[in-house]
């Protein structure tokens with residue numbers, strides 16, 4: 001695909017180009033297995049000598065076409081779909097970090113990723129140090145150890161809504177000979193392409209804006225192809241030394257920097273752990289991607305209008321949205337996301353926790369959900385739902401105060417949404 005094509009065009013055309021008489025719409029290849037005429041031909045696949053499909057636990061054509069579209073959108077060299085955003089982040093990290101290794105991650109990340117790192121990966125012998133993403137380079141650097149294998153952050157953190165200084169993070173990661181992995185779920189490649197700012201690998205929960213309609217859980221990993229694993233071969237033996245389970249293939253030698261990371265991730269992790277996205281889900285994801293630029297524009301316009309409305313409301317104590325002048329991340333968001341950020345905002349009402357509960361009870365259009373980032377406006381009061389086991393002190397420490405309301409602005413008419421907020425706030 002011509003790299004010069006613009007985002008809207010890639011969203012429609014990338015990943016699938018039918019030949020004569022082939023379906024115009026991307027086909028759903030609903031097949032677990034694939035046929036070969038001879039064992040020799042199939043054997044070549046198992047030695048990674050030929051490209052092809054043999055079993056949909058590892059690779060499926062529909063998934064690969066959609067992954068190729070996302071790779072084109074991010075400006076990457078290779079990509080793979082996973083069954084969820086959780087699987088994408090786990091695979092991206094576990095592909096290069098194992099028992100005895102160490103990861104540095106931003107504190108401002110999705111709760112599921114925080115648990116993955118601090119509980120499950122810790123049990124696998126992978127240690128993690130969390131760093132304040134707003135810390136200076138020296139403070140960030142102090143978290144690194146000889147066995148550190150990667151640095152991790154989110155473009156726009158869910159739910160903290162901090163904006164990552166990607167260039168700063170990339171600089172510190174590269175100074176320590178490790179890649180920067182950025183979860184770009186909230187911004188999407190429509191609003192930010194982290195590879196342009198030095199990130200090496202990008203992950204997505206495609207469950208959010210990319211699908212955009214709340215119909216299919218999924219994830220994606222994209223490689224920029226830019227990180228030189230061979231320059232730090234001692235740190236990344238999995239990519240730079242032979243893999244006995246594939247007759248001694250060395251991924252960086254056989255597939256180059258453009259393909260090594262994703263090929264290893266598919267050949268080893270999908271083979272052994274098998275969390276591929278279903279072709280049916282990939283098909284839904286592809287439909288979502290076709291309209292992504294238009295939906296992102298509307299999500300951002302609605303969020304901007306609602307954030308401004310809330311900011312001027314006498315019953316609103318505070319509003320957090322990086323599109324508001326005066327927001328802590330306004331300047332940095334303008335640098336990395338000049339055309340808009342995302343549709344998620346957070347705010348607190350005067351009256352705190354109790355006011356939040358009353359407000360939520362009276363919302364009519366906005367529904368109460370743990371989900372974010374799809375076409376329907378939804379709302380969450382973490383202190384009475386996802387974070388209800390925490391004390392007020394613990395909530396404050398986590399950056400999720402007892403009064404915090406997270407609002408994911410959907411694609412409805414902004415005036416209707418504001419009228420709904422108005423009547424709910426009036427009940428407080």
Ligand SMILES: *Cc1c(COP(=O)(O)O)cnc(C)c1O
Pocket residue numbers: 084085086087089110112113154157158183185186204205206207208217218219
């Ligand atoms: C939702 C989310 C995830 C997890 O994705 P799932 O598809 O729910 O597994 C990871 N990162 C971010 C930023 C998210 O918002």
